[in-house]
Each structure stands twice: as C-alpha cells, then as structure tokens.
Amino acid sequence: MPNKTMTKDTNKPSSTEHLTPLSTQRAEKSEAGSGYKVDSLSSFRTLLHASFKSEDTEEWLDVYFTRPIGLAFALLWRRLGVTPNAVTILSIFLGVGAGVMFYFTDTLHNIIGIILLMLANFCDSTDGQLARLTNQRSMKGRCLDGFAGDVWFVAIYLAIVLRIWHQPIPGTSMSWGLWGLALAALAGFLSHSPQCSLSDYYRQIHLYFLKGRAGSELDSYEKEHAIVESLKGKKDVFWDRAFHFNYQHYCKSQEHRTPDFQRFHKALLARYGSIEQVPQDLKDRFLAGSRPLMPFTNLLTFNCRGILVYVTCLLNCPWVYLLVEVTLLNLAYVYMHKKHEALCREELNRLLSSSKKGATDREKSVAYLFDFGGTLDTGGCHWGKMLWHGYERQAIPVSETQFREAYVHAERALGKQPIIKKEYTFRQMLETKLQIEFDYLSAQGWLNVDAETARQMQTRLLADLYNKVKITIEANKCVLLQLQPQHRLGLVTNFYGNMSVVLKEFGLSNLFQTVTESAVVGVRKPNPDIFQRAAETLGVSPSDVVVVGDSYTKDILPAHSIGCQTVWIKGEGWTDDEPSDCIADVIIHDLSELLVVKDK
Numbered sequence: 001m002p003n004k005t006m007t008k009d010t011n012k013p014s015s016t017e018h019l020t021p022l023s024t025q026r027a028e029k030s031e032a033g034s035g036y037k038v039d040s041l042s043s044f045r046t047l048l049h050a051s052f053k054s055e056d057t058e059e060w061l062d063v064y065f066t067r068p069i070g071l072a073f074a075l076l077w078r079r080l081g082v083t084p085n086a087v088t089i090l091s092i093f094l095g096v097g098a099g100v101m102f103y104f105t106d107t108l109h110n111i112i113g114i115i116l117l118m119l120a121n122f123c124d125s126t127d128g129q130l131a132r133l134t135n136q137r138s139m140k141g142r143c144l145d146g147f148a149g150d151v152w153f154v155a156i157y158l159a160i161v162l163r164i165w166h167q168p169i170p171g172t173s174m175s176w177g178l179w180g181l182a183l184a185a186l187a188g189f190l191s192h193s194p195q196c197s198l199s200d201y202y203r204q205i206h207l208y209f210l211k212g213r214a215g216s217e218l219d220s221y222e223k224e225h226a227i228v229e230s231l232k233g234k235k236d237v238f239w240d241r242a243f244h245f246n247y248q249h250y251c252k253s254q255e256h257r258t259p260d261f262q263r264f265h266k267a268l269l270a271r272y273g274s275i276e277q278v279p280q281d282l283k284d285r286f287l288a289g290s291r292p293l294m295p296f297t298n299l300l301t302f303n304c305r306g307i308l309v310y311v312t313c314l315l316n317c318p319w320v321y322l323l324v325e326v327t328l329l330n331l332a333y334v335y336m337h338k339k340h341e342a343l344c345r346e347e348l349n350r351l352l353s354s355s356k357k358g359a360t361d362r363e364k365s366v367a368y369l370f371d372f373g374g375t376l377d378t379g380g381c382h383w384g385k386m387l388w389h390g391y392e393r394q395a396i397p398v399s400e401t402q403f404r405e406a407y408v409h410a411e412r413a414l415g416k417q418p419i420i421k422k423e424y425t426f427r428q429m430l431e432t433k434l435q436i437e438f439d440y441l442s443a444q445g446w447l448n449v450d451a452e453t454a455r456q457m458q459t460r461l462l463a464d465l466y467n468k469v470k471i472t473i474e475a476n477k478c479v480l481l482q483l484q485p486q487h488r489l490g491l492v493t494n495f496y497g498n499m500s501v502v503l504k505e506f507g508l509s510n511l512f513q514t515v516t517e518s519a520v521v522g523v524r525k526p527n528p529d530i531f532q533r534a535a536e537t538l539g540v541s542p543s544d545v546v547v548v549g550d551s552y553t554k555d556i557l558p559a560h561s562i563g564c565q566t567v568w569i570k571g572e573g574w575t576d577d578e579p580s581d582c583i584a585d586v587i588i589h590d591l592s593e594l595l596v597v598k599d600k
Helices: 020-026 039-049 060-080 082-104 108-135 139-164 177-211 219-232 238-256 259-272 281-301 300-315 319-326 328-357 361-365 372-376 383-393 398-415 426-443 451-483 499-504 531-540 552-561 594-598
Strands: 367-370 488-493 516-517 545-549 563-571 586-588
Touching: 020 300, 039 552, 060 108, 060 281, 082 108, 082 139, 082 451, 108 139, 108 300, 139 177, 139 328, 177 319, 219 238, 238 367, 238 426, 259 328, 259 451, 259 563, 259 594, 281 300, 281 594, 300 319, 319 328, 319 398, 367 372, 367 531, 372 451, 372 488, 383 398, 383 426, 383 451, 398 426, 426 451, 451 594, 488 499, 488 531, 499 516, 531 545, 531 552, 545 552
Parallel strands: 367 488, 367 545, 488 516, 545 563, 563 586
Antiparallel strands: none
C-alpha cells in the first residue's frame, strides 16, 4: 500500500520561527507563557499566514479550508491541554474508521467515511501546528505522524478491495476478486507511494531555492545515514534510530530517482559552498522553471486523492479511483519527473559553461596538486581522529589514550613492513589497519571482549568508516570535476604503492594527469622534491602550482619552500598545536571552498 510514512507536510512550518515573530504582533502570550491566545480575527489570520511555507507550494484547498480549520482545532486542543501525539493517535482511529465506512456501498456509510477522513486530515494538519504552538515537537511524534498516514491508506485500499471483491468487472461476467487486490497493490505500492514521495521532494527543492536551507526540509541519505550510524549502540534512542533508519531509505529513493538534480546540486555546492551563496539570478531562473511543476506536486498528494475516493465511493465505482491512480496520475508523475530532470540538466550545463567561460588565461595555466590521505578521503580530518570518532560511534570499549597508542603502533608497523600489497583496495587497506589496531588493543588487555565480539565490532567499524570515506570522496569528486576543464590536476601522496587501485575503486582514475606516490618514486613528504617532481611531470613551474593538503608540516611547508602556492584544508588535527606564523596562502575548511577562493 502507499507509503506516506516519510511524506512531509510542506504546509507545516519547519520551526517556531514561522509562527512566533508574526504571531507576537497581534497574538499576546498567555500568562503561563506556554502558548498563545488569539483575541481577534486579525490575530488568527496573522497566525495562519505565518504557518504557510510559500504561495508557490500552497494548495488552494489547504489555504482556504484545511489549514484554517486545522489551526482552529490546534488552538482548541491547546486550551484543553491535548498533546500533538494524542491528536495523531486520534487521526489513526478516524482514518481507519473512514476505511471501514468505505467498505459499505450505501450513501450514508460513505458520507460518514468522507467526514471521518476529512477529520483525520484536519488532525494531520493540526498535530504539526499544535506541536509548534506548544513547543512539543519530538522524534516519536514525527514517527507516529508518518505511521498514521500509512494506516489510513492501508485501511482505505483494503476496504476498496473487499468492497469490490464480489462485484463484476465492468463489461465482463468475472468478479474483481484477486484482480481487485492486484490493482490496489499496483495503485498503492507502484503508483501512490512514489508519486507522493517525489512530489514532496520537488516541493522541498523549490522551497530550498526560494528560502534557503532554513526554509526547506530538503534532507539527504548521507546526512540521515550518518545519524543512524552515530546512534548505534546507544541507549534510549529506539524511536530516534527507527525514524532515521526509515527516513534514510526514503531519502535514498528520492535521490535515486533524481540523478540530474543530484549532479546539479553537487555542482552548485561545489562552486558556491551553500545555497545562500548561489547568485539570485540563478535561483530565480531555477524557480521560474520549477514553479509550473508545483500544481503537479499538489495534484499527486492528499487532496486530489481524497476527492477521488469520495466521488468514486459515492458513485459505487471505487475501482475507478484505482485506475485513475495507475493511469492519469502516473502520466502526471512521469511528466513532472521528466520536466524537472530536464530543468536540472539545462541549469547544470549552463553552470558548467559559465565556469569555462569565466576562466582566464592565467587560471588555465595553473596546476593543482592534491594530497589524498586526510584531504580527499576525510576532508581535512586527520586519520587518527577519523578513526577515533569511528571508535566512539561504534562504542568500542577503549579510551582515547589507549586507541592513540594502538594507532601509532599500527602506523609504525605499516611503515616498516610491506603489509599493504599493491593490489589492495582502500577497503582492504583499512581493514588491515583496523586488524593491527584491534590485535594490539587485545594484546595489551585494553579491549576486554571475546574474539567473536571483537570481530563483529571491527566489521561494524570498517563499514562505518568506509562509508564515510565514500561519501566524502564523492563530494570532493564534484570539486575536481569542476576544476578539471580549466586546470591540470595531479596527486602527491605518501602511499603504499596501491594508489592506482584506490583511484579506480572510487572512480577517480581519469581526473589526474599525474600521480606521484611515495612508494613508487622513493621520496616521501615532507621532502619538497616530491612536489618538484610532480610539477615537472605536469610541465609547469612551482610558481604555477597550487598545493592542497591537510598537513601543515608535510604539505604546506615543503610546497611553500619551492615556491608553490598553498591551500591548507584545515580540519581536526591529531594535536591542537597551531603554527606560530602560518605561511599558507589560503586556509579552507571544506574542499568546495576552493572553487569560491579560486574565482576571487
């Protein structure tokens, strides 16, 4: 059946800031200080308009019908002391009751069903408004709200299936039976669910370009997955983890179906750093293309479906609703999807073209030499800290002091012996490092668990760290792709001889004109000769080279000593020591900032 679990109500304010500043102009706070009392019609209107997201994304029916009634109920429940979660639970019973009423064929039961479903929808509007009026928002409430929507539609679709089970298929002597069940499954799982989730996504994208990050609930699989991983092993976070676990797959589904938007979005962030820094003319152009699609997002959400259910049940032909779902609404879905992806492709091409046109002759002569470990794979975070944070997330029962000793032991072991083979992937290399650390911690008596538990911990830690590296490299790859048309790119790294395998593993093989790897050339950073060799291979002088690295002593100092320009990507270091007189030409904290600095 349709999955409404993660479908967000874009008409609900994303935070109390949408209510408070406007409402306080005409709605005075109660003496208890925990809510608002509306003393006039103008106060109510002010509060109502404050709860709207934008004119572009509002449905006419919600603006003039659902939201005003929902707000009235919210204020009533507030006075009665009813909590948002109680309102959501009430909506579940109302929605299930509506489904039961739609099973019957007589007009009276169907009218009761219509009333019950309308009340359930009012509650769906009310619970969010009430949560914000009373500041009672919670993770459990968000989970419960999504679950409520699922229950409504499961009840409605099941009622329709049972209602038409013995009815004849029009034009035949056959009963609907299993055919009705199959049609409902097709309408629910393969039509309703993807239609609602993509409509929700496109609304959030529109709000993102219209109001920025604060005005949108545009989330990502990367962010949600990181939250899920961070909650592993922690106590009293069942509902939080359940929500984020489900939500990460909802986000992943949206992202999987919008590849052109994902590329466009990554290119925007790589060039400008954040949506707030994107030029207004670019945002206006995107909004002009997105705005005509907003009516389609409204068509494919609750109101249209609710009306279709009401009409077809009253006319005793609810199978028509199922057919409309899998035909007309799917056509609208396909059209909306194609138009939005085409818009994103057009804007991406325009963005890339403007980047090329804006490059000066001098820029084209500049070469970039990147470090890999700690720069492209962790975004500036020292690998020791990267590993320790993984230990923390996975609740590995050792202290940071104990871990640090194990980390140093492993690094020395890898430096003295050829443990890492040339054919090793990054994952195999990371697994080997973790094995050495875990063996050392166990030998010292610091990791006091049995072998099987230690193996399970190591497996979880490996998956956690490798996933973070993949996400970071994918983001940094977007930066490299924007630099590549204008500049020669090279890699200078202290590595184990398997750099070519690692680059292939992460899809980076074609981005660098030269790869200078310490195990291959026999020179290691901080020896400046390794940068000199890379510059010669690219056919440029050191003065035309920009070295980008996370290590002040191994990247910035030696590169500066031979006349290279330097960009220090400064993240969390192994120690808190700061250079007394920093000589880096530029300091950044994320690789995407490099594009902003470059264009200045």
